[in-house]
Amino acid sequence: MTVKQPILQMTGIHKRFTGVHALNNVNFRLFPGEVHALMGENGAGKSTLIKVLTGVYTADEGNVTIEDRPVSVANPLMAQAEGISTVYQEVNLCPNLSVAENIYIGREPRRMGCVNWKEMNARAHKLLQERMNLNIDVTRPLDSYSVAVQQLVAIARALNISAKVLILDEPTSSLDQKEVRELFAVMRKLKAQGLAILFVTHFLDQVYEISDRITILRNGELVGEYFTAELPRIELVLKMIGKDLELLAELPNGAEGKQAALNGLFLKADRLGREGAIEPYDFAIKRGEIVGLVGLLGSGRTEAARLLFGADRSDSGTLAINGKRTKLDSPRHAIGQGVAFCSENRKTEGIIADLTVRENMILALQARRGWFRALSKKRQDEIADEYVLALNITPKNPEALIKNLSGGNQQKVILARWLLMQPEFLILDEPTRGIDVGAKAEIQKLVLSLAKKGMSVLFISSEIEEVLRVSDRVAVLRDHRLVQEISGEGMNQQTVMQAIAGGQA
Template identity: 55%
Template sequence: MSSTVVAELRDITIAFPGVKALDGVDLVLRAGEIHALMGENGAGKSTLIKALTGVYAIDAGRVVVAGESRRFTSAADAQNAGIATVYQEVNLCTNLSVGENVMLGREVRSVVGIDWKATHRAAREALDVLGLDIDTKSLLSTHSIAVQQLIAIARATVSQSTVLVLDEPTSSLDRGEVEQLFAVVRRMRDSGVAVLFVSHFLDQIYELCDRITVLRNGRLVGEYETAELPPRELVAKMLGRELAQLEAIEDRAEHVGGADAAVPVLRVQGLGRKGAVTDASVELRPGEIVGFAGLLGSGRTELARLLYGADRPDAGSAEVDGRPVRLTSPRAALAHRIAFSSEDRRNEGIIGDLTVRENLVLAVQAQRGWARPLSRTQQDAIVERYMGPLGVQPADPEALIRNLSGGNQQKVLLGRWLATEPRLIILDEPTRGIDVGAKAEIQRAITDLAAEGVAVLFISSELEEVVRISQRIYVLRDRHIIAQVVNEEDIDVDRIVAVIAEEKVA
C-alpha cells in the first residue's frame, strides 16, 4: 500500500450559525489508495469534502496538497490543484455530447478556434484509458446516470487530477452498474490517483476500499486499515454505541396489525399509464406496512405517483374507504389525507433556501390554502411536535435546510407529511443516501405510524429493508405487478429475487 501522501487536511474546523460542523478533523489521502470516509448523517462528511474541494472556507486548520499548504477560495482553485469531484447528482451538461463533457474547458484548439475532431479524439483516448466504449458524439442525456458518472470520472482524468472524490456515487445504481463503476475506480487507483470514496453501503466499502476514516458529530474518531476493522466495530464507531443497540431499534420493525382490516384506505384496480405502469391492482389497509419490490425501472415510483395523483392514469379505478374517487392531482390526494414523500429529495422535496421550520409546515399550509396563513404559534406547535421526536439535528428550526445532512433533511420531509395527519403515507426511497443509524430511526418512525393505524406504502431499492419492514410486498417487473407476497417467516431477500427473476406468483 502506498505511503506517498497526495493531500491532507489537518485540524480542520468549520462552524455554521448555531453548529460546529467540523472540530479539529484530520484526513490523509495517499497515492494509489481508495480511502473511505464514513459516519452517520450529520457527522461532517459532506462538510469535510467541501473543505477539500474549495466549496467551504475553513475557519481553522490547513489543507496541504503535494506538500504545499493551500487556501482554496473556490471549487476552481481545488480543481486547478488536481482535486476532482464526482457527486451523487452528476454535475455535467446533458445537452452536450459525451466528448464535449469530457473535454469541457480543455478543448483542443487551433488558430481558428476549437478543433472538434481533435477534441473528440482526445475524449476517446480518455474513455479508452478507463475501458469505456462510449460514442463521444452521442448526447449525454441519452445515457444512464451510471454511465454519466463514468463520463464524469473520465473528465477528471483529462484534468490530470491526483485526487478523485466520489460522493455517494452508487446510491442510484444497480449491481451491474456498480461493478462497472468499481472497475473504473480501480483503474484510477492503479494509475496512482488517490480516491476518496463516500458511501452508506458497508459491503461496498469492504469490497473496494483500502483504508477508512470515521467521523462522528463533527469530530475524528480515527483512521483504520479496512482489513483490520470488522464491520461490527465500524458501525459501533460511527454510531458511538454498540451494534446490538442498533439492532434492538431495528427489531421494532415487527409486523403490526392491519392486514385483516375490512375496508382498505385505498384500493386501485387496473390502474395504468402508458409508458409507466400497466394493469396494477393494489390494496392498502389501515395500520399495515406494504412494500414495493423490484429492480430499477420496474415501475415502483411510477405506480406510487399514480396512487398519489402526481401523474394521471390512463386506465383503472380507485376507491378510498370503499367509495369511488378520482385521484387526479396531489391536492385531491391530500383532501383524502394521502401523503407522498418523493424519492427526489433535492428537486421535489426540500426547498433549500427556506428554514427547517418553513419546510416542516409547507404541506399543512398547502392543505389550508395560501389565503389562510399559519400563525407563528401554529408553526411552532408543528415544529415542537415533530422536530424533536424525529431527532432532527441540529435542533434549530431557523437553520437553512440546505445546510442539514441528507438524513436530517429526510427526517424533516417525513415530519412535513406527518403534520398533515395522513391516513395513508407513501414513502419512496425514504432511506436512500443516509446512514445506518438514521435508517433505523426512520424505520422506527414508520412502524410507530402503522401501530397508530396509518397505512404505509414503503418503497426501497434495498430489498433487505422491504422484507424487514413490510407485512405484504407487491413485486414489480417490467412496469407491472407480477406477484403479491405475504411476508411470513420463510420470506427473505432470496425468495423475492427469485420471484423477480422467475415471475412465479407467491
C-alpha cells in the same frame, strides 16, 4: 521496504458556522493507489470536510498538504489546479451537450481559432476506452445515456484535468447492481494506476467491497482511521453512531413485531396503469399494513406510486378508497382522500431550500387551510418544536435554513410535513436513500409506529433487507410490471431477488 507517503494530508482542521462547530480538529490522509471511504452519520462533517478540501469553504484553522507541499485551496478552480477533482451524486454536467463536449468543455482542442471537432471526439473516445473501459458514441448528447454512463463521463472529465485525487460523493445512490459493478471495475483500474480515490457512501456492503481504508467522523470530530479488513462491520456501526445499537436492536426483524390483526381495506387498485410508464397492476393495502415495493431502478416503482397519489393520471383501471370508487386526478385530490407522498427526490420535489425548517414543515398544512386562514406564529413554533423533538431533527433549531441541514435531517422535516396532515395512507419513496444508518433506523422505527396506530404505508426502497425488515408484504416490480407479491415465510432475500431477476437464483 519503502513506506508509502500520503499524497494528501489534512491536519487540525476546524470549521465553524454560526452556533455550530462543524469540524473540530479533524485529521485526514489519503494515499496514492487506494480507495478511502469517508464514513459518518448525517451531520458528522463529511460534506464540510470535502468542501474545505475542494475550496468551497475555507478552514478556520488547520493545514493541507499535497505531496508534502503546503497548499491553500481558496476555491474549486484552485482545487482542480492542485489535482483534486470531485464527482457528485447529481452529475454536474451539461446534458444537452455531447459526451466529448462535456469532457473537454472550456479546454477544447483548437485549430486556426476554431474547435477541432474531429480531434476532440477522437481524444474523448480514446480516453473513455483506455481509462473507463467504455466504448460509446461520444458525439451523442450526454442525456441519451444512462446515469451510470454519465457518472463515468464525469469521472473521465475529472481525470482529463490531471487529477491526483478523485472524490466520489455518493456515486452509486442512483445505480443498479450491474452499474455499481461496472463503476467498481473502473475504480479498481484507476486505483491500480496510482490514483487516490476518496469514496463517500452510506452503503456498508459497498464500503467493504471496494475500500482499503476507512475514516470515521462523528459530530464534527475524528473517531479514527482504520484498515477496512481489520474493522468488523458491527464496530464500524458502533463508531459511527457513538452509542449502543439500541436503535437497530429494537427494530423487528422479518415478520416479528408486525400487526397481528389488520383493520380492513383502505385502498384497492384494479388494473391501474399508464401507457409508457407502468403496465396495469392490481394493488390493495389494509389499514395498519406496511407493503414494501421493490425492483431494480427503472422497474416502475416510482411510476406505480405516483398513480396512487394523482401526480400522474392513470389511463386504465379503477381505484377505490374506503370502498368508494374514485379517480385521483391531482395530488390535491389525493391529499383530500387521506393520501400523502414523500418523494425520493427531496432536493427538487421536497424541500424549499431557502425556507426554514419551521416554514418547510407547515407548508402542506397551511396550503390545506388556505392562505386566508394563516397559522399563527405561535402555533407554527409549537408544531415545529414538537416535531423537531419527536423526530430528533438536528440542529434543534426550527429557524435554521433547511438547506444547511444534512440529507437525513431534511428527510425528517419532509416526513414531519406529511405527518402534520394526519394521512391515512403514506407513500414513502426511498425515504432512507443517502442517509446514515442511525437516521435509517429512526425512520424505520417511525414507520412501524405509524402502522401500529393504523396508518397504511407503502414503503419503496432499493435496499431489500430494509424492506423485509419493516414490511408485512412485498410487491415486486420488473420491467414496469408488478410480477409477484410475497408474504409469510417466503419473505426472504433469496425469494425477492429471484422475483426481481425473473428466473432461478
